[in-house]
Amino acid sequence: MQKKKLSLVVPCYNEEKNVSLFYKECEKAFKSTKIDVELVFVNDGSKDNTIGELKKLIKTKGYEVKVVNFSRNFGKEAAMYAGLQNTTGDYVAIIDADLQQKPELILPMIDVLENDESYDCVCYYQEKRIEGKFISFLKKSFYNVIEKMSEIQFVNGASDFRLFRRYVVDSILSLNEKNRFSKGIFSWIGFNTCYLPYVPEDRANGVSSFNLKGLLKYALGGILSFSVAPLRVSTYSGLLFSFLSIVYLIVVLIQKIFFTIDVPGYATLIACILLIGGLILFCLGIIGEYIARIYMEVKDRPIYIAKEVLSNKGEKDD
Numbered sequence: 001m002q003k004k005k006l007s008l009v010v011p012c013y014n015e016e017k018n019v020s021l022f023y024k025e026c027e028k029a030f031k032s033t034k035i036d037v038e039l040v041f042v043n044d045g046s047k048d049n050t051i052g053e054l055k056k057l058i059k060t061k062g063y064e065v066k067v068v069n070f071s072r073n074f075g076k077e078a079a080m081y082a083g084l085q086n087t088t089g090d091y092v093a094i095i096d097a098d099l100q101q102k103p104e105l106i107l108p109m110i111d112v113l114e115n116d117e118s119y120d121c122v123c124y125y126q127e128k129r130i131e132g133k134f135i136s137f138l139k140k141s142f143y144n145v146i147e148k149m150s151e152i153q154f155v156n157g158a159s160d161f162r163l164f165r166r167y168v169v170d171s172i173l174s175l176n177e178k179n180r181f182s183k184g185i186f187s188w189i190g191f192n193t194c195y196l197p198y199v200p201e202d203r204a205n206g207v208s209s210f211n212l213k214g215l216l217k218y219a220l221g222g223i224l225s226f227s228v229a230p231l232r233v234s235t236y237s238g239l240l241f242s243f244l245s246i247v248y249l250i251v252v253l254i255q256k257i258f259f260t261i262d263v264p265g266y267a268t269l270i271a272c273i274l275l276i277g278g279l280i281l282f283c284l285g286i287i288g289e290y291i292a293r294i295y296m297e298v299k300d301r302p303i304y305i306a307k308e309v310l311s312n313k314g315e316k317d318d
């Protein structure tokens with residue numbers, strides 16, 4: 001049987017202390033397998049010496065290593081896209097550089113694809129979240145909301161730690177939208193996915209780049225990318241308020257004509273104006289969010305700018 005090749009896409013942002021550890025963990029994990037391994041690191045505009053450490057790895061005798069060096073920080077989504085573009089393997093995995101996702105866990109994923117032709121990709125999901133209660137609650141609520149709002153299926157706790165067959169990677173790359181929300185893209189392209197549970201480790205070194213604000217922005221971006229349901233807020237609330245105002249008008253007319261009650265107006269009027277004004281601004285905001293996205297998409301800027309793509313291919317002497 002022809003030797004299979006595995007590519008690992010590793011987005012790195014401020015991971016100077018982790019990348020060489022990561023490399024060593026890969027050596028440990030794949031030592032006993034016959035598979036060829038290619039590591040594609042993406043330096044996502046790190047502020048520390050990640051690029052220096054990656055350049056050292058290129059010189060290490062061993063795996064085929066590629067480094068895509070971004071001109072600035074473009075975000076993990078862009079880094080994953082750039083990494084996938086530079087892979088050549090039959091199987092392609094996406095994995096974090098911080099060792100929260102152990103490289104050895106790729107072996108069970110490979111087993112699934114090797115032994116079951118019907119599966120096209122494998123995804124790890126967190127059965128039990130390791131984050132605090134509040135963040136876990138927010139993340140769970142996000143999955144419930146996006147699942148209801150969009151037409152695609154989202155699995156609660158599904159991570160970006162995945163393994164794809166080559167043709168699945170090609171499909172992911174064929175979606176070249178700028179506002180990328182990979183969790184949605186992975187579901188949208190379809191294919192048969194096998195979900196395996198896992199428990200993420202603690203970060204080896206450094207801190208997470210995603211704070212609460214970042215996560216909320218990510219969640220909002222995800223919903224706007226994969227659903228137009230928020231736009232219906234204005235339609236439905238418009239209908240509701242039209243109906244309520246007709247009912248109120250009838251009540252006021254009856255009071256005035258039949259009971260000659262003086263209709264007190266000031267407080268009601270102010271409250272209504274403020275309420276409706278707030279609602280109009282809210283709906284305009286939603287529309288604005290979509291227009292902003294259309295604006296960014298039509299500009300058709302590239303998803304990332306790479307300063308250089310380094311590789312040790314051809315320089316290997318084994």
Ligand code: UDP
Pocket residue numbers: 010011012013014015044073074075076079095096097098100207208209210
């Ligand atoms: N990452 C990246 N660009 C960014 C932020 C993060 O490439 O702008 C990488 C980071 O180096 C890591 C992975 O994405 O390999 C996950 O990031 P992090 O560990 O900060 O997130 P968490 O695990 O807390 O969700």
Ligand code: MG
Pocket residue numbers: 096098100203208
């Ligand atoms: Mg992490």
